Amino acid sequence: MDLPVVWANYISIGLFLALGIGVWSIPKSAIVPEEYAGEAWRDLRWWATGLILLQIALYTFFR
């Protein structure tokens, strides 16, 4: 716990990256109904990826 504060940012970024890997390990069939399979915007894994990238940007900036 004596690590410099900036390490908290690095840990947060690492957690978000791990979350991103977890998100993409979920099969598409569990996210998008068959009826919507042709509509890419309904794949919530992309929504999650956008959010994760935004969070990484925030924790990179505010350190």
Add this chain to the structure above:
Amino acid sequence: MHPIDLAVVVAYVALITYVGIRFAQRVKTAKDFFLAGRSLTWWVIGLSIIGTNVDTNGYIGASGNAYSIGIAQANFEWIGAIPAMIIAALIFIPLYWRAGVYSIPEYLGLRYNQAVRVVAASIVVTVSVFAMGVAMWALAITLQTFIGWPIWLGILVSGTVVGLYSVAGGLGAVAITDSIQVCIMFLCGLIIVGIGISDAGGSANFVAKLTAENPTHLQAYLPSDHESYPWHAVILGLGLVLSPAYWVGGQAILQRTLGAKTQWDASAGMMFAAVAKTFVPVLIVFPGLLALVMMAQIEYPDMALPWVIKNVLPVGISGLMFVAIIAALQSSIDSSINSTALIITRDIRHVLMKNHNPDSDLKIGRLLTLGLLLSAMCIAPYIGNLGGIFNFLQSLLSLFQGPMLALLLLGAMTKRATGTAGIITLVSGVMLAGILSWGVELNMLFVAFFTFCYAVPALWIISGFTKPHSDEHLRKLTYSPWSSSDPNKQSAA
């Protein structure tokens, strides 16, 4: 208050009441009342989730905290929310939705046993009644501060407005009015940012002025020896335990996802809420920083937002901002009342009264909504005398969040956890949290983390000695999208 500001407030109250009562005409059954007839679309769900989430503490308290500690306050909206919201959207919401439940205690009842359901429901109801009283009191204080109404009048008027649409329209009216309220909140937030940065002479000047005397106010984390928010406690307690427990197990939050018209809308609603949540610091953190930049002369940090409204915003906009604060409080109160009424009706009444008549759920739900509202209105005037009750409530929440999260996680992700192990772990985990909280006087973030660390292995080990449910029973209650017979496969219907 300026007459134009007053006109804005009156117009808002009239709009919310009209929309709420119009929605009431659609309520014919208990399902309409508690789950909006499973008709909500993803964007209404998302906005309503944010409306429920941003409350008194989130608005006035967070601005005050941002005045004191800076952008670190935003951790409650970022690391302390977004990961859990993504997990809730992709794993837990599909699970609850497929289980066909009305509430989280109902899911726990199916997954474990009825004892776990009743204990979990009782904990949620107890905390909710006090939380509603606190919110109602905060609303009355806000009305007193801005327009000089006595506390009793503020409670009476706000309670009547919330009651009109909550009792009549149920979750549908609550979700629609929440959505309008959140749009008002974001509009006001953007106006404050625009005016604030313009008054400071641009964003570069704003940053320079802010960091000149407060060099750490743009750092996301505080040192490990910080009294309230050391960075490791924020990541471990808030990020890994309290936040997931809130976002995957909070009934008031998740109820609107259970009222979605499809499973995809339910998940997308939570994901949309996460997008909006990322920008919530614009509403609740920026005003605190702006008060610092403008060198506000305030007695204590919680006055930061009222100072900004009074001194920075022009006439009309300050009325709108005042409306935004009322909206934040109302949207939290109405959601709590609706979800608490649901839990009492289904998770306590249905389990304890074997001869109940499900046809009377709508009538009982409405009566309970009214009763809970009146209880909150009766408790509210005395909240101020209790002193520190908000902190007490937060500590109370931290008592059961760790064990509850362990039950939800192991219950959803494995077939090992058993009903007997569930009730033993829940009760012993809450007792351990009580000892850590009041005996050892540990920081509440650490209480949550350590009780979670206890509950996971306890549930795992005790389950090894007790009888699990059958695989068939657990098929739709556990998450296994990677198995060959995939019960998690989505359907739009």
